[in-house]
Amino acid sequence: MAVILAIVNQKGGVGKTTTAVNLTAALTQAGKRALLCDFDPQANATSGLGIEKNQCPYSSYDIVINGVAASESILHTPYGDLLPSSPALSGAAVELIALPDREFQLKKALDAVRDAYDYILIDCPPSLELLTLNALCAADRIFVPVQCEYYALEGLSDLMTTLRAVKRAFNPNLDICGVLLTMFDGRTNFSLQVAEEVRRHFPGKVFASVIPRNVRLSEAPSHGLPIFAYDRLSRGAVAYGALAQELIARQEGRSAKTYAMSGKSISG
Numbered sequence: 001m002a003v004i005l006a007i008v009n010q011k012g013g014v015g016k017t018t019t020a021v022n023l024t025a026a027l028t029q030a031g032k033r034a035l036l037c038d039f040d041p042q043a044n045a046t047s048g049l050g051i052e053k054n055q056c057p058y059s060s061y062d063i064v065i066n067g068v069a070a071s072e073s074i075l076h077t078p079y080g081d082l083l084p085s086s087p088a089l090s091g092a093a094v095e096l097i098a099l100p101d102r103e104f105q106l107k108k109a110l111d112a113v114r115d116a117y118d119y120i121l122i123d124c125p126p127s128l129e130l131l132t133l134n135a136l137c138a139a140d141r142i143f144v145p146v147q148c149e150y151y152a153l154e155g156l157s158d159l160m161t162t163l164r165a166v167k168r169a170f171n172p173n174l175d176i177c178g179v180l181l182t183m184f185d186g187r188t189n190f191s192l193q194v195a196e197e198v199r200r201h202f203p204g205k206v207f208a209s210v211i212p213r214n215v216r217l218s219e220a221p222s223h224g225l226p227i228f229a230y231d232r233l234s235r236g237a238v239a240y241g242a243l244a245q246e247l248i249a250r251q252e253g254r255s256a257k258t259y260a261m262s263g264k265s266i267s268g
Helices: 016-029 044-048 060-065 087-096 102-111 130-138 156-169 189-201 215-223 235-261
Strands: 003-007 034-038 075-077 080-083 119-123 141-147 175-182
Touching (some): 003 016, 003 130, 016 034, 016 044, 016 080, 016 119, 016 141, 044 215, 060 087, 060 102, 087 130, 102 130, 141 156, 175 189, 175 235, 215 235
Parallel strands (some): 034 119, 141 175
Antiparallel strands (some): 075 080
16 A cells, blocks of 8 residues: 655745656656656646647546546556646645535545555645645645755745644655755855754655756756656766665665554565
8 A cells, every 4th residue: 555645845846846747757667556646837847758738638627626537537658657737736725624524635635546556646736725725634644845045944844834724634654755955066165064064954754865056957858858758867967866865764664663563574
């Protein structure tokens, strides 16, 4: 059964969608069954996997508003499966208000397909509103990209406040999967200082893998390709490959620990 990760940060430009697309591709390349749910009305993750957002028969809008099954909406790509977004999702926050269990519409849809995957990644909009709340209620854990810049920690306190509120009211098991440092430039003292500050605020939660500033990473979306298809030897591709392996190791370690705590041996 899939672990569902909400990739979230209400601050724009931190590499959230870049991470959603390339981590999905990296997990797929590693032999895992991965689904990317594009839950951002900008639909950049959809185009990042080579899908034209205006030509999808159904989208994440349809599964939360019109009751279309997620299985009917999923598209298959060489880089992983995709539940695409569309510009119509921009009005979904208003339409959701009138629905019963409005916070759980995405959870209901994804729960129906989670047995088919190892990982489901949700690319969230850059804001803390009803769409993001749906993603947090659907997720097992959150995945937080943080740009290595001066305002790196700005707004993260709001995100942590939201996380605690969602845990109390809707999803008591929600936790932080990890914090990912993006746009890192190891040649500068400033990036190193930001990284140190983030690690101080999130002890034990920051991934060892960091995503460097890389021109090829910036170019890949304009070609509708993840970095592995655009330039598999680039520093960006190597970094996301390492991140996928680190995530898999963390998840398999967690699963093994949970299994052991159930009173059974790992050998069966």
